[in-house]
Amino acid sequence: MTLPSVLDPFFALARSDPDRPAVVDHGVTIGYGQLAGWAGSVADLVATRGPAGEQPPVAVQVHHAARDIAAVLGVLAAGRAYVPVADGPAGHADAALRRLGCRELIATAGPGALPAVDRVLRPNWGRTQAPLREAGEPVRAEDPAYVLFTSGSTGAPKAAAVPHGALHAVLPPLRRQYGVGPGTVALNFHRMDGDTSLEEVLPVLLAGGLVVLDEDSEADLDRVLTGHEITLVNLPVDYWHVWTGDLLDSGRTVPASLDTVVVGGEAVRPDMLERWRRLGADDVVLLNTYGSTETALVTHSAVLAGPGAPASFPAGVPIGRPLPSVRQMLVPRPDAPDGPAELLLAGPQLALGYVDDPERTAERFPAADPARGTGRWYRTGDLVTQAPDGSLVFHGRIDHQVKIRGHRVDLLDVEGALGRLPGVTAVAAAGHRKGDHTALVAFVVLTGPAGSGDGTADLRERLREAVPAPLVPDRIVAVPELVHTRTGKVDRAGTLDRYL
Incomplete structure (x- = not known):
């Protein structure tokens, strides 16, 4: 099936x-014409006489800039297909590009070491x-x-190839879900x-809006959102x-320009949602999204707060309902x-599989099931239930469950119980070997009175009163910060390695 380029608009x-302004690159405004001119120059350089889909991906040097x-x-x-190359351990990018057969790289920065x-x-x-x-x-x-490398929960890198058809399937509903239009200013x-x-x-x-890049986004988000009037x-x-x-701690409010806040990457716990509601940002849409690299951006979404949101979620905080192109089982x-x-999950948003890895592709992308009328499914490894309104509620991952003294314990349940306690601002739980059995450990970032003295002992006592014994960690360790992956997810294994 032949499709027009998704970039035609x-x-x-x-x-x-x-x-028309297209991108503000750390204070420098770039118009749609200039950005399209740059894109056209790149397209001319990587154009091929043979079928583009049969060519290896083009490496793109990335350093968070308009280029x-x-x-x-x-x-x-x-x-063509691209594979991003960012700064990393010496030799890592070279090995990744050799594995994919990449022969071309687009340089977006000045002189410097390149794969x-x-x-x-x-x-x-x-x-x-x-x-x-x-x-x-x-x-x-x-x-x-x-093509993006994803380790998932196994830690073993997999190169997932996502097709152009997936972008065609997901971008129109995302524009509607995010409320994107010509007046949108997105960070x-x-x-x-x-x-x-x-x-x-x-x-x-694709809608005529403005994209803003600012190097201070992570360290000084409020200033960036306010200064650029981000919506x-x-x-x-x-x-x-x-x-x-x-x-909440500073008494500040959500910047007035914001219309929509999208969150994703991991589960939203009830305590997180409750804290957001205490801000009083009732006119801001808080949109929870769910998806993975193997399913192209987003497959499910739910409005958690703001206009159109339910007053409560008795069945649990939802990851939402599927986008129109997504089938679920x-x-x-x-x-x-x-x-x-x-x-x-099934549908046009599925990745093609893992490059040159037929065994793992077959394992995670089961073959056709005629009885269910679809070609392929993707096994997410995520555990869910369906609420009465049809939305899905996340209950952790199959591989995030550990056996503690013969009881099956989900790390998400432990984190949720700890996250509800006063003074806990962030938490990560993990199982670790202790002698001949698995013990439970939790790492917490504390603030206020809980952050002084032996706050963790008090947390254990509070937890004993609230949850069954197997969900009470053998140790609770106060840490200055959790370890995160490059995409912002909490890295439980990395946190365990750093602090224990």
Whole structure:
């Protein structure tokens, strides 16, 4: 099936209104015409005479700047696939690109060390008088659009290839869900080496909005949101939770310009939602999103607070209902048939699989099931239940469950119980070997009175009064901060390694 380029609306905007601001890059404004010119220069460099979908991905050097965005747009406009390359351990990028067969890399920064490839492409990053492209190249739905390395919960890197058809399926509903239009001013909080950045950039540029990059976003979010009059921001759940606590502790309010706050990456606990509601931001839409690299950006969403949100969630905080293109199936576990079921997903948003890894592809993307009328499913490994209103409620991961003294314990339940206690601003639980059995340990970031003295002993006593004994950690360790992955998720294993 042949599709037009997903970027055609962007190029049409650039031709009709080239001076319209597209990106503010750390204080420098770049118009739609200039950004489209850069993207066209990249597309010309990576164009191929053969079928684009059969070519290896093009590496894109990313360092959180407008050129990253232009390079990604250019590769997509050429009908090719990109793989982002960020700073990391020496030799890591070289090994990754060799594994994918990459021969080309788009340089977006000045002189410096680059991975070893056959061709380093340096587009014209100045102003050009060349005519702007009218459209991107047509693509087949199954042609790869990007490749991202994801370790999931196993720690073993997997290169997931996501097709152009997935972007066609997810971007229109995301524009509606996020309320994106010509007046949208969105913060590009995430770097382009993760797929959340595509949620922040593509819907906005396809609608004529403005994307803002600011190096102070993480350290001074309030100033950035207020100074740029941001209307839409997408934050990792743990960062959003800490920011909410900072606002409450200081007596500040949510910046007046904000219309929508999107959160995702991990579960929203009831205590997190309660703290947000205490801010009184009743006119701001708080949108919870769910998805994975293997399912292209977002598959489910739910309004948790603000206009249109229910007053309460008796069945638990939902990850929401599926987007129109997504089909879902809940598969009971043989060892716990009456408990939460594993979520399987199907539809055009699925990744093509893991590059050159047929065994893991077959394991996570089961083959066709004619009885259910679909080609492939993706096993998420996530446990969910379905609320009476049809929305899904997350209950942890299959591989986040540990056996404590013969009892099955979900780390999410432990974190939720601790997170509800006064003084706890962030928490991560993990199982660790203690002699010949598994013990439970929790790491907490404390504030206020709980942050002084032996606050953890008091937490254990409070927890004993609130939850069954297997959910009470053998140790609770107060730490200055949790360890996070590059995409902002809490890294339980990394936190355990650092502090225990």
